[in-house]
Amino acid sequence: MKMIKRIALIALAILLAALYSYGVWPRAIYNTDIGANSYENTGALSAGKVLTQKFVCTDTGMCGLKLKLTKQESQTIGNYEWTLENVKTGKEIANGVIDEVSTENREFVSASAQKRGNIELNFDRQEDSKGQEYVLTIQSSDVEEGQTMAVYMTQKGKSETEMTLAGENVDRASVIKVEYKRFNVENFIVFLGIVVYLVLFVKFMYKLFR
Secondary structure, X not given: OHHHHHHHXXXXXXXXXXXXXXXXXXXXXXXXXXXXXXXXXXXXXXXXXXXXXXXXXXXXXXXXXXXXEEEOOOOOXXXXXXXXXXXXOOOXXXXXXXXXXXXXXXXXXXXXXXXXXXXXXXXXXXXXXXXXXXXXXXXXXXXXXXXXXXXXXXXXOOOOEEEEEOOEEEOOEEOEEEEEEEEOHHHHHHHHHHHHHHHHHHHHXXXXXX
């Protein structure tokens, strides 16, 4: 009976670790050592001022981008079109619109400088994204005067990136996190390690005070 209980507990721990480890995991394309209060921004993305950001995926299962932006002259922004393209194949894999609705989320108005201004660009999961280079393009489509936005940027991270603004190269990286939906082996191992530690600790304390 004891053996059955042990096997059941081990199986439960593995199951919980697996459930915890499968999810959406973000990876920044910029230098995360730079504090949010030190970020720069692109300035108003007015008509004709196109932003492009190239990046290379470090994992499989890319399923979205988390982009940090700020409203400029007023409390509302107009419509901006965005597209995401695989550089090697030239295939557009996603597109959409950034507008006022995009900013209606908890993080955008967060008191935390790290979270404030974040919006989500979601799309179908890309199974073979690891090692692939993509380019995100953002440009105004229906933006009235006073409804512009700007994208935050900072120093580049370790991964390969390339940013242009109005056709000019910029030695910066947009504040973007690439989101991957996958099984995180590292988290799985850490979770199991914590479970083993807790079990051994409880056993030790039980023997110590019984």
